[in-house]
Structure formats: C-alpha cells, structure tokens
Amino acid sequence: MIDLRSDTLTLPDQAMLETILGAKLGDDGRTHALERGEDQTVNELEDLAAQITGKEAGVLFPTGTLGNTAAVLAYCQAGDKVLVDEQQHLYISEKVLFDYNFGQLQPVSYPHDENGLPVLEKIEEALKGGNIRLVCIENTHNFTGGACIPLKNMKEIYELAHKYQVPVHMDGARMFNAAIALKVKASEMCRYVDSVMFCISKGLGAPVGSLVCGNQEFILKLREKRKLLGGVMRQAGIIAAPGLYALRNNIERLQEDHEHAKCAAELIQGLKHTHMVGQAVTNILVLDVNELGLTPQEYCRKAEEKGLLIKPVLSDKVRLVFYKGITKEDAAEAARIIRELDKR
Numbered sequence: 001m002i003d004l005r006s007d008t009l010t011l012p013d014q015a016m017l018e019t020i021l022g023a024k025l026g027d028d029g030r031t032h033a034l035e036r037g038e039d040q041t042v043n044e045l046e047d048l049a050a051q052i053t054g055k056e057a058g059v060l061f062p063t064g065t066l067g068n069t070a071a072v073l074a075y076c077q078a079g080d081k082v083l084v085d086e087q088q089h090l091y092i093s094e095k096v097l098f099d100y101n102f103g104q105l106q107p108v109s110y111p112h113d114e115n116g117l118p119v120l121e122k123i124e125e126a127l128k129g130g131n132i133r134l135v136c137i138e139n140t141h142n143f144t145g146g147a148c149i150p151l152k153n154m155k156e157i158y159e160l161a162h163k164y165q166v167p168v169h170m171d172g173a174r175m176f177n178a179a180i181a182l183k184v185k186a187s188e189m190c191r192y193v194d195s196v197m198f199c200i201s202k203g204l205g206a207p208v209g210s211l212v213c214g215n216q217e218f219i220l221k222l223r224e225k226r227k228l229l230g231g232v233m234r235q236a237g238i239i240a241a242p243g244l245y246a247l248r249n250n251i252e253r254l255q256e257d258h259e260h261a262k263c264a265a266e267l268i269q270g271l272k273h274t275h276m277v278g279q280a281v282t283n284i285l286v287l288d289v290n291e292l293g294l295t296p297q298e299y300c301r302k303a304e305e306k307g308l309l310i311k312p313v314l315s316d317k318v319r320l321v322f323y324k325g326i327t328k329e330d331a332a333e334a335a336r337i338i339r340e341l342d343k344r
Ligand SMILES: *Cc1c(COP(=O)(O)O)cnc(C)c1O
Pocket: 062, 063, 064, 065, 066, 068, 089, 090, 138, 140, 142, 171, 173, 174, 199, 201, 210
C-alpha cells in the first residue's frame, strides 16, 4: 500500500530518536526572564526557530492548530474581524478561532487566483472596508495543491496591510517547502510577515510540534495565550530534541518530495476526467475528481482497493502528499493507479 494521505505520516528515524536520550530536560512551565522556561532543549529549539525565521523569538507548541490559535489571539479579541484566504486551513479545518463558543472572531475572506495566489485587490477592498484586525496568509497553501506565494506577492500584501496598520500572520505549516521551491531563505520570506507558524511534524519528520515566531512584544502575548489554552508543556525537550534534529538535517531533502510530486503530476497530465488543481510546485497534489461521477470518498475507496491511500479534501477533491519514505517508484505507481481510475 502506498500511503499519500499526509506528510504527518513521517516516522522518526533512529538518529532522530536517539537525540531524545541525550536531551537536557527541565520544566518548561517554570518561567524566568522573558517568560522562558527551564527546559534547555526547548529553549535551544526556540532560539534556532527564531534565527531561521529572522524573528526576535520563538515559542514551541504541541500542534500547528494551537500555534495558529494562540498567534491570532495574541492580536485579536472576540468579535474582531480577521482577513483569511477563502480556503485557509485555519478557517476551514481548524475553525476554533471563528467558533461561537471559542474564539468568536469574524472571518472576512479574500479569494485566490487559479494559481493559489491571494488576489491583492480584494485584500485591499476588505482593508478599506475597515476594522480588519489581522491579515492571515498560508504558504504553502494546502487546499490549492501546495501553491507558493512568491516573495514579491508577500511583500505587496505586507506593505498593503501595514498601510492600514494591520499586521500579517503566516500559517507556514509547510513554510520550508515554499522556501525550497522559491529558492529563498525562510528568513527572507518571514521579513514580510509579523508572525509565522511552522510545523516540524510534517515533511521535516519530527514526531510532534510546531513553532511560532515573531517580535518580542508579540511573543510575550503569545506565551500568555499559550498558557491560557493549556499549551504549556513540561519536559518538552523530548519533543524539542527531534525538532532540532529535523531543522538541522531535513530541510534540504524536501526537494526530493517536490521531485516525486512533480514526477507523479507529469504522469497524470492530460487525463480525461481527473484534473489537477494548480501546478505541482511543492509536495502536494490536489485532484478534482468531480467528472468521474464519484464523491471524493468513493474515489479514495476505489484507490485504496488498488493499493493507494489518499484523502478527500474540501467537498469535491482528493489530496496526495509526498514525504520522506515515499520513493520515486511509489510516485510512479500512484500515478498509474490514478490513470487507471480515470478510465472508469
Ligand atoms: C497541518 C496544518 C496545520 C495544523 O497543524 P497541526 O499540527 O495538524 O495542528 C495548519 N495549517 C496548515 C496549512 C496545515 O497543513
């Protein structure tokens, strides 16, 4: 079985696991100056994250969802309007920020074009409308098939938002996939956002964790929100140690996942009924299977019968994700199964 449901399926290898045994641990919830805890490994990971993103500080979270949630709450209060992409993960999948019983924020959505790029004019329209507290972007963009927002567009969005005194938060769950595909440093991308969340638990291969980075003033508020949400962990160095290993060893290899995705994309080009959403630029392919007269769930079931595990996304699409452990042969075999399913 070829399992392309998600890059969260990556398992830690021996070398990564061994970092846990030697990690210096402490209680990350006992805080000192700048609200930092006593787990040295967590502090080391947070410092490395800050350095990589070019921000003043970073904070470790158990999940990306909690990281995004705390980050947005560091800017907003109940009732505030938050500008989000119409298919943004934190709006469509996470939801908690906009839930009536939880975050109570009001989403205002902006569209993206066929390449997954935010439509600047629409963002400006919304900002002109007033009372927008925060602009959120997602890079890479999950539901459009791993689309990247290039630096030029990020800069335009950032400058526009700041013209209206509105900060920008980036859901960069797969930020390093974007950086690799765009051939830029993560810190160059992060110049054009006020805060960023990225996951170490996806393509980077660590078992658990996400980091949020930003300036010191934001980080202090973020720590407050993390505590409020129950996100403070104790000897979290056992999470941070594999995270450090992931950041030191697994960023460059994301390129391989992109190559495998591209290889599969090329092999399923020009199919009659199965259409790719956007281009194969990073490690995600999203397919529109509407024309086959199947629901995404039915399609995934048929794929599974043929040896390919994939996942339905949105209401009418399916997603393939390439990650460490998936080979070029797997990619070709996945494409073969998709071609077969196209014949009905
Ligand atoms: C996975 C993901 C998240 C959330 O991360 P979790 O660790 O699963 O909570 C947020 N945004 C995007 C775009 C993601 O793909």
